[in-house]
Each structure stands twice: as C-alpha cells, then as structure tokens.
Amino acid sequence: MEAKDYNCPSYFPSRKASAIGMVNKKGTVDFFEKPLSVDEEFIQEVQTNKDLELKFRFSGPCINQSCKQWADNKCGLINELEKLLENIPKKSTVSHCPINKDCRWRLQEGEKACLTCVMVNRNGYYSEKEDVI
Numbered sequence: 001m002e003a004k005d006y007n008c009p010s011y012f013p014s015r016k017a018s019a020i021g022m023v024n025k026k027g028t029v030d031f032f033e034k035p036l037s038v039d040e041e042f043i044q045e046v047q048t049n050k051d052l053e054l055k056f057r058f059s060g061p062c063i064n065q066s067c068k069q070w071a072d073n074k075c076g077l078i079n080e081l082e083k084l085l086e087n088i089p090k091k092s093t094v095s096h097c098p099i100n101k102d103c104r105w106r107l108q109e110g111e112k113a114c115l116t117c118v119m120v121n122r123n124g125y126y127s128e129k130e131d132v133i
C-alpha cells in the first residue's frame, strides 16, 4: 500500500492542510463540496483560537509510519475512534465528502469509516447521548 498518496482526514491546521468541513451545531461534520486551501492568516487565527479550530476539519498528506498514530502498517486512529463510538447511533450513509477518493481512513476501513468520521472533531467526538465530549 503506497501511503504517501493518501490524505489524512484528521490533519492539523498548517500550510499543507486543506479545510474539508465544518462542525455543525449538533457537533457532526458538514463536508464542503471541495477541499479549500487555507492561507497563512487563517492558519494563524485557527492555531491561536482553539474554539475556531474545533469548528473545522482539515486534511493533509498522510505521512504513514512517520505519524505517531501509525501501527501495524496502518493508521490506528480510525480503529480507536470506531471502538470509542461503537455503541453510539450513527447515520447510515455520508452523502458527500471531498476527499473520499484518497482518504486514508476510507481506504483502510471502507464506507464505515465515514460513519464514524462524521462524528469527529479536532478535540473529541460527538455523542447523541452525551453531547460533544
């Protein structure tokens, strides 16, 4: 599996990042039509304003084994999130995502990754029962 061509869907705001969605009032992600490039001013704003950072989801190049989440030749984060959220009701589909053709999580786990992904923000995840935690 050639990892360098895939996108990490849980990237941090930086020059290599694109914004792919915004967290709505329910705490789930509304994905953008296309990935949006971010400029220096926006990156600085988001890096210094954690509330703003939590409102967005970013993607960027997957760095595979150089990432601390990499384990057993794959990204361990999506499996961790799936376990954390396994008992929480999820949507049955995610209608659109701007990186679904080259997303690391979707490559590994298929469409079920998207059902978890849509509930995730930069600092945790959304639960119908417990609100954003």
Ligand code: SF4
Pocket: 009, 094, 097, 098, 099, 100, 101, 103, 104, 105, 106, 113, 114, 115, 117, 118
């Ligand atoms: S897991 Fe699915 S919804 Fe999330 S970024 Fe990847 S393709 Fe998009």
